[in-house]
Amino acid sequence: MDPDNEKRSSGGPAPKPPNWGLAMDLGLRLGISVALGLGLGLIVDNWLRTSPLFTLVGMVLGIAAAMYTIWDVARDNMRK
């Protein structure tokens, strides 16, 4: 019998397969978070004519969101 099946049939929890998708997702989300913050800042600046105030605020928030995403994913995985 396959060792995995043997382990499962004995009532233990099924082993979790590695989540490659999550690793592929992180890199892209970092870039997108910064771009999203920057884009929103630019839109608000164009609308209110306050350039470059909200562009800078949006960029800082985007970078912070990128950092937060890493921390969030790491925390969730350490919990498991």
Add this chain to the structure above:
Amino acid sequence: MPEEEGGEALIHVAIKAEELFQLGPLMVTNSMVGALLTTLLLLAAALWITRRGTVVPTRMQSAIELPIELMAGIISTSSSRWRGYAALILGFFLVILIANWVGLLPGVGTIGIHQVVDGHEVLTPIVRPASADLNFTLGLSIVSFVMFIYWGIRANGGRGYLRELLGEPLYMAPLMFPINLISEFSRLISLSMRLFGNIFAGEVLLATMLALAPLFIPAIFLGLEFLFGFVQALVFALLAMTYISTAIAEHHAGGHDEETDHGATNGHATPTPAAEAATHA
């Protein structure tokens, strides 16, 4: 979609799905034909397996069941509430898998209508893989985005979900709310852009190889695209599953998981289909 012009091979793959004809108010594009073909193939497979499926599977039945068994095995290990979202994740996986592989069928991208655009003759393919259109991938991402918000609200309650978005402590909300909002929306964009980018890049690669070396070489890249199509479908489904199971786990981290607790008190973990099958074997 390579084109010949004045004896020189030009490569042209439109980033936007090409319009074929108008059906009332609806403009039918070639990626819509690809999506329709995907749906028909899945429907045919579903009808075939429900009518001709046997306990001892034939080769055809095994080929249809294989990806479903693979995904069911993975989903069942994600959380104790996996039964609630298993159908959605399986649906994502199968639709994306077939949509990606439709692009590898003979004639897709090469059979089309010749149109004159800006004085140049352009071939508009009748079928384009649906996942090489951002509208399709964005649509799937929006569905998964709504579903993981739904599961988050279902697990935490409306207030709990809002509290999570506002962050803790509450006086940090003006800073944490936009950060959380950007982080949430980055999931939606990354899901759709990754799938679209990979499949569209594959289409461009195939067209380039076909123009540069029409014999044998494209076969290698067709094999690679076959593999990438599978990997991208798996990645999309796994990420959607991870987001949903994380939304549920956030609730359980603070509270109790009824199903797991129940299983633990009985001395049994929640059985997975693979475990059940192994036990029965």
